[in-house]
Amino acid sequence: MATGLRELMRRREAAVGRLANAAETVRGSLIERYLPCGKAGCRCKSGEQSDLHGPAYYLTLSYPGRRTRQIYVPKRLKPTVERWLQNHGEIAGALEEITTVNLELLRRKVPTSDSDE
Numbered sequence: 001m002a003t004g005l006r007e008l009m010r011r012r013e014a015a016v017g018r019l020a021n022a023a024e025t026v027r028g029s030l031i032e033r034y035l036p037c038g039k040a041g042c043r044c045k046s047g048e049q050s051d052l053h054g055p056a057y058y059l060t061l062s063y064p065g066r067r068t069r070q071i072y073v074p075k076r077l078k079p080t081v082e083r084w085l086q087n088h089g090e091i092a093g094a095l096e097e098i099t100t101v102n103l104e105l106l107r108r109k110v111p112t113s114d115s116d117e
Contacts, residue, residue, distance in 0.1 A: 005110060012101040018094035025091055026084040028061035030073065057081070 003011075034054035036044040043051045057073040059081055073081050 003104070005105075005108075008101050008104055012098055015094040015097035015101070018090055021087040022091055024084050025088040026059065026081065027088050028059045028085065030078070030081055030085060031058050031060055031070075032056070033058060 032055040034049065034052035035056060036042070037053055044053055057075065057078050058070040059073050060068055060070050062068045
């Protein structure tokens with residue numbers, strides 16, 4: 001069953017509404033690391049995983065053809081970074097929905113604004 005034009009426009013407007021958090025977004029992954037420190041007599045030098053310090057949080061970001069970047073995230077900023085990562089996923093999903101609708105409108109050769117006529 002073909003989707004009506006009204007429904008397509010409603011889907012697109014709903015997706016556009018999900019772009020509201022675009023200023024609070026970041027692409028990447030948040031990782032948790034446990035590391036040894038630099039103190040000579042510290043328990044973390046024992047080699048036991050349970051004696052390492054942490055968790056420490058890092059935002060990792062990959063670029064095609066370049067090395068992956070890791071940016072330290074203080075514990076107090078972890079919830080902010082998690083929210084930004086979630087926003088990025090929602091924005092990416094909204095852009096995919098907008099693209100899907102716009103491709104269907106193009107396939108139907110439907111003008112969507114005054115400048116398209």
